[in-house]
Amino acid sequence: MKPHKFQKPVGSERKFSKKRFPLSLEVNMTKDQLIEKLRAIVKPYIQDEEAFSNLSENTDFINDLKINSANLVDVVLDVEDEFDIRIENDDMENMTSVKSAMEIINNKLAKK
Amino acid sequence: MIGNDVVDLSLAKKTSNWKRPRFRDKSFTEGEQLVISNSLDKDRMVWRLWSMKEAAYKAYVREFENPFFNPKKLSCKLISGKDGVVHIYGNYYATVTKTGTDYVHTVAFLKAPKLKFTNRIFYLNSDDHRLQSKAVKQVLTTMLCNTYAIKKTELFSFRKNDFGVPNLFFCNKRLDKSFSLSHHGRFGAFAIC
Numbered sequence: 001m002k003p004h005k006f007q008k009p010v011g012s013e014r015k016f017s018k019k020r021f022p023l024s025l026e027v028n029m030t031k032d033q034l035i036e037k038l039r040a041i042v043k044p045y046i047q048d049e050e051a052f053s054n055l056s057e058n059t060d061f062i063n064d065l066k067i068n069s070a071n072l073v074d075v076v077l078d079v080e081d082e083f084d085i086r087i088e089n090d091d092m093e094n095m096t097s098v099k100s101a102m103e104i105i106n107n108k109l110a111k112k
Numbered sequence: 113m114i115g116n117d118v119v120d121l122s123l124a125k126k127t128s129n130w131k132r133p134r135f136r137d138k139s140f141t142e143g144e145q146l147v148i149s150n151s152l153d154k155d156r157m158v159w160r161l162w163s164m165k166e167a168a169y170k171a172y173v174r175e176f177e178n179p180f181f182n183p184k185k186l187s188c189k190l191i192s193g194k195d196g197v198v199h200i201y202g203n204y205y206a207t208v209t210k211t212g213t214d215y216v217h218t219v220a221f222l223k224a225p226k227l228k229f230t231n232r233i234f235y236l237n238s239d240d241h242r243l244q245s246k247a248v249k250q251v252l253t254t255m256l257c258n259t260y261a262i263k264k265t266e267l268f269s270f271r272k273n274d275f276g277v278p279n280l281f282f283c284n285k286r287l288d289k290s291f292s293l294s295h296h297g298r299f300g301a302f303a304i305c
Contacts, residue, residue: 042245047241066241069166070128073138093182
């Protein structure tokens with residue numbers, strides 16, 4: 001018998017089982033959503049409006065946005081609060097761009 | 113190698129809250145946290161330590177071209193009211209801090225016999241980041257023009273390398289000068305040797 005066209009193909013229910021995709025990844029944000037969240041976090045600390053309006057994955061917090069080093073600690077703390085994660089100093093060491101911040105956040109969320 | 117950093121204390125009060133949870137843990141070693149909690153003027157101590165770290169870090173990056181962000185790895189020791197030492201990955205930088213009523217300024221350098229450096233702290237008119245940066249360079253080139261009897265400050269130019277470290281050029285030729293620029297709030301500063 002031909003399967004009904006809305007019937008799920010056999011085995012499809014296993015494809016998204018929790019074993020293969022932990023919950024945190026299933027509800028993972030899109031890249032754009034994550035960039036938007038970061039944009040809102042860094043906004044109070046930026047000193048270069050032009051770089052901020054062109055914010056992308058490749059934006060550097062210090063060299064482009066001119067965020068001062070003390071405020072970079074605030075950025076890290078705000079990220080921790082926003083995503084309910086903890087970032088150790090060793091992870092923080094490279095967290096100086098939008099791209100590296102995204103990587104660290106995604107890693108931490110995946111481990112949650 | 114030299115680095116410097118100025119902190120405008122009233123701007124720091126407005127834009128940074130070092131008392132927020134976890135800020136001190138992320139930024140200061142246990143020893144430094146002890147120094148802060150035992151000091152009479154905690155605000156000033158926080159920014160003195162911060163300017164020591166920042167100044168030493170600038171000297172470190174100029175030499176090793178290895179930028180990183182981990183303020184706890186820049187570990188400070190105070191020797192006197194103005195002198196200190198910052199330890200960064202096996203390197204020790206001597207620091208001299210000057211505090212005014214509304215600023216803290218530190219120069220950090222690798223200890224060397226006969227090392228002579230010049231530094232200045234001055235007021236800035238603008239609060240725009242770009243104009244401030246331009247103004248600090250202008251003060252430095254004006255000083256160099258006076259020292260070497262050069263008529264035009266325009267003969268000097270600045271270019272940052274890939275690590276964000278500025279280099280000084282005269283008639284487009286790179287000068288072998290170690291220097292450091294800083295500005296924060298109403299204050300501009302530089303150190304050069």
